[in-house]
Amino acid sequence: MGRGGACGVASLFLAVAAAACCAAAAQEPNTDAYFVARFYAKMGLAAPPSGAGAVCSWPGVSCDGEGRVLALAAAGMGLSGPIPEDTVGKLARLRSLDLSANRLTALPNDLWELGASLQSLNLSRNAIRGALPNNVGNFARLQVLDVSHNAFSGALPPALGSIAGLQVLNASHNQFQGQVPGAGGSLVSMDLSGNALDGDLPDLSPLRSLAYLNLSGNQLRGSIIGAFQEQLGVIDLSNNRFSRLNFSSGYSGTSLMYLDLSSNELLGEFGLPGRFRNLRHMNLAFNQLSTNNLLASIGEISSLEYVNLSSTGLHERIPGALSSRLVGLHVLDLSQDSSLVESRLL
Numbered sequence: 001m002g003r004g005g006a007c008g009v010a011s012l013f014l015a016v017a018a019a020a021c022c023a024a025a026a027q028e029p030n031t032d033a034y035f036v037a038r039f040y041a042k043m044g045l046a047a048p049p050s051g052a053g054a055v056c057s058w059p060g061v062s063c064d065g066e067g068r069v070l071a072l073a074a075a076g077m078g079l080s081g082p083i084p085e086d087t088v089g090k091l092a093r094l095r096s097l098d099l100s101a102n103r104l105t106a107l108p109n110d111l112w113e114l115g116a117s118l119q120s121l122n123l124s125r126n127a128i129r130g131a132l133p134n135n136v137g138n139f140a141r142l143q144v145l146d147v148s149h150n151a152f153s154g155a156l157p158p159a160l161g162s163i164a165g166l167q168v169l170n171a172s173h174n175q176f177q178g179q180v181p182g183a184g185g186s187l188v189s190m191d192l193s194g195n196a197l198d199g200d201l202p203d204l205s206p207l208r209s210l211a212y213l214n215l216s217g218n219q220l221r222g223s224i225i226g227a228f229q230e231q232l233g234v235i236d237l238s239n240n241r242f243s244r245l246n247f248s249s250g251y252s253g254t255s256l257m258y259l260d261l262s263s264n265e266l267l268g269e270f271g272l273p274g275r276f277r278n279l280r281h282m283n284l285a286f287n288q289l290s291t292n293n294l295l296a297s298i299g300e301i302s303s304l305e306y307v308n309l310s311s312t313g314l315h316e317r318i319p320g321a322l323s324s325r326l327v328g329l330h331v332l333d334l335s336q337d338s339s340l341v342e343s344r345l346l
């Protein structure tokens, strides 16, 4: 017993020493150094120079005090093809993985084993195809997920809603279909623009920290009332098929600085009075809003810098006092015919 224990300690010591001593030599199997070396080799990255020391000093690698890999960054390295099994997915303490801006085409099955540790995953600007599996819900500690600018398709996984600490979700510029998923209550930024999402907005009221919402360039329908949450600073719902515009009576929009509802099918009255005290950018172009008294009431929002009411069905004279009240206004677009780009620069 005693001898066996001593032997185990000795071989563990040897394994650590081997991993630490010769980076370029064959790595002790099933160590972090082995999995990183295998990733480098399989992706055609230059092997770490011989004598470079432990895996922790290799390019893009950072470690904890025990020499275990915490972060791996290989953005813009020209990596192509599928991410191999038994590489990054086996780095059991990995917190941050950045493989953005390459030409990767598929995820390994063992990626989802990283669940216990991963906090940030950036796969943006690759060519990854197929579904984003519901296994993403394994990443219980995930805070940042950027899968933007890929070729993902199918539904956004419902399990995204179960990741309680997720703060940044960027799935823009893919071919995701189906509904906007519910999301965990910590979300600060949600960018799902440039996909093929349809259906109604989900209930966003549980997202008490959401400050940035971009759903531009989808096929979303119905009412936009759900998007007007008090704490939001940026709302971009442009280029969809929303048809109903309405505010809950208590909504003041005091945090809102940027609002783009352009190119929807919105009908009805846009009720500004008393709202949007800090709004700078307002684009309502290409809708069928009845904007009676809108110009008079925007005069009360002295923070406005950009107002675009092009092709909204506006029938109103420009109040003479407008430009003296909106001293910060740079752009006022009131052109009513898309062939007539008559933007007024004040």
Ligand SMILES: *[C@@H]1O[C@H](CO)[C@@H](O)[C@H](O)[C@H]1NC(C)=O
Pocket (backbone or CB within 6 Å): 075, 100, 101, 122, 123, 124, 125, 144, 145, 146, 168, 170
């Ligand atoms: C992910 O990487 C891309 C490209 O390298 C970068 O532009 C983007 O800001 C990163 N995403 C996050 C959430 O940091």
Ligand SMILES: *[C@@H]1O[C@H](CO)[C@@H](O)[C@H](O)[C@H]1NC(C)=O
Pocket (backbone or CB within 6 Å): 124, 125, 146, 148, 149, 168, 169, 170, 189, 191, 212
């Ligand atoms: C995705 O969105 C996040 C949060 O807004 C941002 O930090 C990141 O840069 C975006 N990614 C890209 C590739 O632009």
Ligand SMILES: *[C@@H]1O[C@H](CO)[C@@H](O)[C@H](O)[C@H]1NC(C)=O
Pocket (backbone or CB within 6 Å): 172, 193, 194, 214, 215, 216, 217, 234, 235, 236, 258
């Ligand atoms: C929303 O996303 C679209 C498409 O990705 C982009 O062009 C637009 O600038 C974004 N809006 C804001 C307010 O960031």
Ligand SMILES: *[C@@H]1O[C@H](CO)[C@@H](O)[C@H](O)[C@H]1NC(C)=O
Pocket (backbone or CB within 6 Å): 244, 246, 247, 248, 249
């Ligand atoms: C607008 O919202 C108010 C309050 O939520 C509601 O009473 C009213 O029926 C809504 N109007 C439309 C046209 O949806």
Ligand SMILES: *[C@@H]1O[C@H](CO)[C@@H](O)[C@H](O)[C@H]1NC(C)=O
Pocket (backbone or CB within 6 Å): 262, 263, 283, 285, 286, 308, 309, 310, 331, 333, 343
């Ligand atoms: C107003 O918005 C429309 C639709 O987004 C756009 O085509 C047009 O260029 C905008 N006008 C100005 C002056 O920005």
